[in-house]
Amino acid sequence: MSIAQALSNAVSGLTATARGTETVASNLANAMTPGYARREMAVSAQTLGGNGGGVRIDGIARIINASLLAEFRTAEAARANASTLSVYASRMEEVVGIAGNAGSLGAALTTFEAALQSAASRPDDEVRLAQVVDAAKSLAKHLNAASSEVQKSRTAADQAIAKDVSALNSGLERVAYLNRRIAILEADGTDPSSLVDERQKAVDAIAKIVPVQEVARESGKIALFTKEGAVLLDGSIPAEISFVTSGDLTPERDVASGALARLNFDGAELTDGQMKLFSGGSLEGHFTIRDQSASKLQQDLDALAFDLHQRLADGAVDSSLAPTSAGLFTDGGGRANAADVLGLAGRIAVNSAVQPDEGGQVWRLRAGMQASAAGAVGDSTLLLAMSAALSKSSSAFLGSDFEGSATLSGRFALVESRVSTNRVGADAETAIRSSQADTISSRVMADGVDSDAEMQKLLQYEQAYAANARVIQAIDDMMDQLLRI
Known part of the structure; x- marks a missing residue:
């Protein structure tokens, strides 16, 4: 040498x-x-x-490790989905309350029933009659507030969908740009690793919104598909995804009637079946809240409000009522009907006939909502009848999600139980998904x-x-x- x-x-x-x-x-x-x-x-x-x-x-x-990276992204999408639903479920448990706890819907009903029983023992005591009115107003306000919070959650979910779609579009545009830059560097023989790192980070962020599959293409480029097969990016131009927010939501506005939007994909609104193409991440979680979970809870609250209304608007309970007259509780001042129950929990109120600040008289709790005179001050018949109506087992009205016969407190407890069960289930699912994601993340770090x-x-x-x-x-x-x- x-x-x-x-x-x-x-x-x-x-x-x-x-x-x-x-x-x-x-x-x-x-x-x-x-x-x-x-x-x-x-x-x-x-x-x-x-x-x-x-x-x-x-x-x-x-x-x-491409397979490990794909597994990590799927796990992160599942965690984002579960976390989205868990936050909503926890908020709804706070709103409805836990059975037996102060501040819950059931506790408000119990206070109202106790006030009725107290007034029945001294029907001549206007202070006790006023306490019945106050307890009834508190119960109505609890239902109003719960309904309002459900609709706020739906509105927040609708706005979150728009944010996710915006982030998804930005992420896809970024990946498309990096694809072009990486192809240029590879053609020049320059190492594009730093840009590939940046692209991986962008795809990881997209995967939390909707789980994706990454497929290698020529010149260092990649194509992105949802796990269900929708093409997000395959070439230099990403798919066109859009969403129109709906402002403040009300119970009557739903996606089935066309009042709420679904995703628009390449210029066409997706059908209910096609929405499954975007299942698995935070985006699906927000749609689930807006169109399913919150709407179901609203239906339950409306059913409770209608049951409460009907029990005390019965002519057998208050003989002063005409067939079209409202009882102690009203739907915007009138009588509720089964054909217009949706949103009743947000509209239910105490009859102005028993509210002194609205020109009413508390003695109507003793004599009847439509009574022309105060009657005997010692007559507790109506108060006892109202108390008995609340504790009586009755069948659920057609169209509700309740089955069989139950007392009103039993149905309130059932709704509280459903909300708590949903929260526990959502928390458990989040814990499982987070554990899986953390385990896979550790494997990714160990492989790094x-x-x-x-x-x-x-x-x-x-x-x-x-x-x-x-x-x-x-x-x-x-x-x-x-x-x-």
Whole structure:
């Protein structure tokens, strides 16, 4: 081996160790950077004239486990979906309350029933009669507030859908842009790893909104599909996804009637069946709240309000009532009917006939809502009848989700139980999904930068650097000897 060849070999070794050291430094510096994939330097022996010619750097490889990454994205989408539903379920439990706890709907009903019983024992005491009115108003306000919060949750979900769609479009545009940049760098022979890291981070964010499948294309590009097969990006132009918000929602506005929008995909609104193409992430969670979970709770609250109204608007309970007259509770001042129950929980109110501040008289609780005179002050017949009507088992009205016969307090407790059960189930699902996502995330991290392994590589590069440096030093000494001859 000539001196020149030995020098060339040593220089190529120093170049390789310098590049390897840079790779290790980059790995250690970005160990916790989202989207960053471990780098490894690929080298091979090169030959010159059939003899060893040192080492050649073949490139810097970006190390990623594609199947593990896909599993991680699916788990993150499931966690986002479960978390969205869990937050909603917790809020609804706060609004409706837990059975037996102060501040719950059931507690308001219990207070009202207790006030009726107290007034029945002293029907002549106008203070007790006023307490019945106050308890009735409190119960109505609890139903009103619960209905209002349900609709606020639907409105918030509608707005969250718009935000998710905006983020999804921005993410797809970013991936499309990075696809183009990566293709250009690869054509120039430049390492595009940093842009690939950025693209991976963008796809990870998209996957939380809707789970995606990544498919490699030519020139370093990727295509994105939803798990159910909708094409989000395959080429340079992403799919066109849009959504129109609906403002403040009311119980009457639903997607089936066309009052609420679904997703628009490439210019056409998706059908209910086609919406499954976007299932699995936070986007689906918001649609579930807006169109299913909150609407179902509104129906239950309306059924409770109608049951309460009907029990005290019965002519057998209050003989002063005409067939079209409202009882103690009214629907906007009039009598509720089964054909217009939707939204009743938000409209139910106490009859102004018993409210002194609205020109009413509390003695009507004793004599009847439509009574023309106060009657005997010691007559507790109506008060007892109203109390008995509330505690009587009766069949649910046609169209409600209640089955069989039950007391009013039993139905209030059933709704509270449903809400609490939904919250417990949502929390359990979130815990499971979070545990799965954390486990897979740990595997992704373990498959990424290992600081101990990187430090071992650094020691190896240091030793290789020292060895090549000694060769160059020896050549320098030899050249000095030759020049002194």
